[in-house]
Amino acid sequence: MPGSRLKAFWRNWFRKPAVEADLDDEVRSYVELAADERIAAGASPSDARRATLADIGGAERLKQQVRDERAGTWPETVAQDLRFGIRQVTQSPGFALTVMATLALSIGIATAVFSVLYAMVIRPLPYRDLPRIVALDTRSASGGSQAASWPEYVDWRRMSRSFTALAGLMQSTVGLEAGSGPVALHEVQATDNFFSVFGVNPLLGRTFAPGEDQAGRNDIVVLSYEVWQQDFGGRKSVVGQAVRLDGNRYTVIGVMPAGFRFPINMLNAVYVPMHLTANQMKNRGNHWLQTIAKLKPGVTPRQAEEDLDAVFTQLGKNDAFNAGRTVHAVDMTTWVVGDTSNALRLLLCAVLTVLVIGCVNVAGLLLSRGVKREREIALRSALGARRGRIVRQLVTEAVVFAAIGAAGGVVMAYGLLRVMRLLLIASLSRGAEVSLNVPVLVAALAAAVTVTIIAALVPALRLSATSPTMALKSGGAAGTSRGQHRLRTGFVVTQVALALALLVVSGLLLQMLQRLRDTQLGFQPDHLLTAEIDLPHGRYAGRDVLADFYQPLLDRVSALPGVRSAGLIQMLPGAGWGWNSEHVHIYGTEPLKSPRTDPAEVRFVSPGYYKVFQDALVEGRLADPRIDKSTTRLVCVVNEAFVKKFIPAGRDPVGMEIGDNDQTDTMPSQPNPRALIVGVVKDLRQTIYRPPFPEMDYMIAQIPAAQTMDAIGDMKLVIRTAGDPESLVPALRQTFGQVDATVPLRDPQTMNTVIADVLTFQRLENWLFGAFAALAVLLAVVGLYGLISQDVELSEREIGIRLALGATRRTILSGIFRRVGWMMGIGVAIGLAVTLAAERLINSVVAVHAEQSAGLVAALALGLALAGLVATALPARRASAVQPMEALREE
């Protein structure tokens, strides 16, 4: 049987003329035979023929019925429908474009944003036994985050009982000497048990063996996959090879597989064992070591915390730092996803909202179009089209729309993701790994396409079920059925409500960003250029880096044309904080009650720094290189926040002495370890997010020559320029080359960029929400416009009659606007209710201050309502322009 079907298929397709001629003959012969019968029964020849044709319902119809039955006809009818569908698209381009653009935008945005969310929040981290890995957030007695010092770490590791591995690490940067010059890489210095925390095997070679973090055994390096690929060409022979990092000789012992990174945002990293300075080795007060751990099987984070707390208590008996210390064991996922998870969750809601609005809009548009086509469909079915055939045709049309819209959605998703990936890398911890999430794309496509087809199918089924004569007769009254009407009104209200909710959230976010940007930084970020300096250890260890590198550099940079002033600081204002001394005490004031600690930020600066940032001196004097040398009295300049916190009111800070145990370690050769306050400057924000911290600025010139590399090996160069800071970069690069060709110019950025980078996530979030809200409003307006136009079009006759019966155009107009007003009102009310319901979620991201934001919310609601009324204006005008006579004559 399949053989005969196949043969028939072949014949129907490739010998079509013969098959058609045969069918033609057969039908004609049938008509003749049947007519003969009638003639034999006594009818006249013409009557007999007519009666026979009437009996079969027309020769053409009979032939079509046979064709429909033939093998291989469905591809043909589908092709017909497709052609028809595409013709429909080109015939009403406005409608088609709206539907397809709506689909493309909803699918594209939903997929792109969800892909980001998946990559950042949902996808598991690439470590084995993830639930057992914790980051240890240790806090000092005063509650501030405080990392471990090396001696403390050694004690914790020895005394704790809960971990299979308790590891420490420190991140920095390092220069790899490659053939073409120094390559800047990230460096993770870690304890010997670092890799046992993650349980990930190396791709090649081995990881650290126990004890390899001891001096003498620690000049080994494990490469990340990216570094292996980029800088070593992926050669297997790399294991055992010697490389130079910052001028020191290391042996490559292994390569990690692709995807292994810790910290997770650390691209281009090399992992080396700890290299401790003498100070780090023995100073208990120097807190710099970040700790992570793997719990023993069956140990909960809570038990681990109790275990460590017990260790702290025991150590605290003869050690001020550990007394009152607490620890929070943060599971790795939370630690990585961090602060952004709530914002992302809110974003996810927004994404779904946009998808829902999009689908509702498409459904509304298709439904109202189905209503418009009632008569066309009735005509078709009157002309003999079968129900199945009509439904199939409408669905094919919907599929044409859906397919083009879906294709647009895929393109859109890829494009958006590209943009977001660019924006995200800097600000989000897992941004580097974002790729298009195919299952989500498929799901979004499926959702949108299904909605489209259902929306097309509903009127099709309903219409093809009603008798054609009814539909044709009812004429202008078609589509005014109550159910249809209510459904479409519901669609508009839903859209308005959701659009308002999105508008409010994005408005609030924008307000927050504005406030953050307007934060009084305390300095003008224009005309400022910054760069990182990270001196290679191998080359500069033990040397006086100030005399050998920084001073020559500063001299040359200051001499460059376009440079107003240049200086050094180890942490950029506005972009970083947390480098602090824990035990600050002012002589002659109340002594601190141990174990309470009072931290103050510590900065090492060159005098030029003050000129670059134009610090305003409040009293006293700034540090002066001609007076303050490494051999003279240790001085420091403090800020107003410091005075407020540490100096009793009414006393003059200038001339007071600071006891700062942590820093005197760095300055041991000073005859007097007490630092003399010589001046007070206005506050500069250390970070945009917090009010100014107390700060003490020490002069780099006062650091003993032998200690300079430890203290100021990593610095930020800051330059105030006369013109565009960017244009200075090439000259600056050249200057670096002149001073020392092995030191690369790292990361030259304008201060404006630095500040903007700090706010990248906020900006991205804002940008997305803004786009969502704009899209939602647009869709809601389009939906409203479509609905009202539809209404007007369908009730033209009724309007004509009313006008003819004496209604004024004003009553017609006010009727329409009253209806729109109701819909907008209900939509806005529901939208506000939704926003309130989601307030908790919103509040976790952006503080909603009722009194400050009420005006904003009201303005947005009003704006949306106005947009709705404007969308109605056009169809309303058309309604008021109806000519009664014409409207009644039509049909």
Place this chain on the structure above:
Amino acid sequence: MGEKQTNLLQGTLDLLILKALVTGELHGLGVSRRIEQITRGTFIVKPGSLFPALHRMEENGWLTSFWGESENRRRAKYYRLTRAGERQLGTETAEWQKIALAMTHALKTS
């Protein structure tokens, strides 16, 4: 109404056509008259159902067709059962009898 009947009789129609052709070749009108005759006028098959069915059954390989001359000397397309058609008649008859028996039984018991 006509459409509904076709749907209802889809399986039955095939069986009737096969049965009508057992006694020899017939043209379309002849098939229709023969069915009227063997069902004692219960089923009058309209051309709108008959011809699609004939063509479908031919494509299935149960029938074969050829052009011939009718009793009143008009050119007409004749249909004849193939071996596959005879086999199909056998299975469909057995199937139908099973159903008919079951239906009769079902309607009797109450």
